[in-house]
Amino acid sequence: MSHPAGPLTGLRVLDLTRVLAGPTATQMLGDLGAEVIKIERNGSGDDTRGFAPPFWPETRESAYFLGVNRNKKSVTLDIATKEGQAVVLRLLEHCDILVENFKVGALAKYGLGWEQLKARFPRLIYCSITGFGQTGPYAPRPGYDALIQAMGGVMSLTGEPEGSPQKVGVPVADLFAGLYGCIGILAAVNHRHATGEGQQVDIGMLDTHVAWLANQGMNYLATGENPARLGNQHPNIAPYQEFPTKDGYIILAVGNDPTFERFCRAFGQEQLLADPRFATNPKRVENRALVTATLTPVMQSRTTAEWITLLEEQKIGCGPINTLREVFADAHVVARDMVVEMDHASGQRVKVIANPVKLSATPPTYRSAPPALGEHSDEVLGGLLGMDAAEIAALREKGVV
16 A cells, blocks of 8 residues: 655654653654664563553554554664674664664663764764753663653642642653654754754653643742642633533633633623622632632533533533543544554554644655564565575574564
8 A cells, every 4th residue: 555755754763762752752753754663672572562451452462562653663683782783783874863762871882872873874863762861960860751750740730739649640751752852853854954964862751841841830930839739720720620510520611801701691600700809810810719619519500511512602611521432432533533543463453543743735644553573674684784584594593683
């Protein structure tokens, strides 16, 4: 099957990443058209191949691995051996980008660090994604998502006011590091187009985590005060939170004063407009407990579905709190093609979550399902590097491939 060219078609990526942050970056590059060659350990491969159950039905592929490894070719290679390192160097002669998430200095032991490669491959874009970046006192430490969420402050902001700090329910520290890594790579590609020069992209998970503290980080910088945990309430807007309804919960997002006035007039709460404690958003934020207590019985008077219909008529932000079953069945999610089915090497059809980037001329493509371990070793070594069958067999016999 032929596929339309993506915006990164013609670029080749050597992917020395595993788990989530690095594979997120390289899958995005692959979705946009780059050829991604994923180097995996002999026998076990990417750690996430063992992050199961669940496995995809009737396969031994973990759902976790399938989530971030489509549009990649899997080559098994022991880079701790001289022969494996030599293969990597041969591959780099054909690659534009290297992405790695080893501990700081680990690849240098194999002669594959940035400082060792930049003179030999001056056009190479070398992206390193680590827990704490290449410099600073924490640089040697390993990075894990929950650890970064804790150290980066988001856990102190998440959870009920009287409860314990909570991490986010998906590994956002990993995901943001991968996405920022992809952004850095794309910037470096543009720079190379202009100058012919490669460069290193240094991504620290803690850096990216601090960067997306966003309004809460700015609230701290403006006041010097640690923001309190507010559960599902917004630190700067009220009411902007979950409320109980007659049969469940709803998110009510009143983004400004005209919207609050519209809410009050539509639902019999005009008296609040004359109360100075409700008159403006700053006053509602200051009196958020009163706002919540006043509106809770109002919201409990109707079902979630009734509220959504009525609030949408008034153009007031609202929405149900969906389970994942409800998310993937949602008519809008379906209409936006956010699930894609692909043919896997196991013979099964697998579903993956689609790329959310919608490009009118060069949309993301789904050329190949997440690979079986070593599925493309012969193709890459023989086709790209020109090794003959005997040479590949000799590497296999030594355990290099």
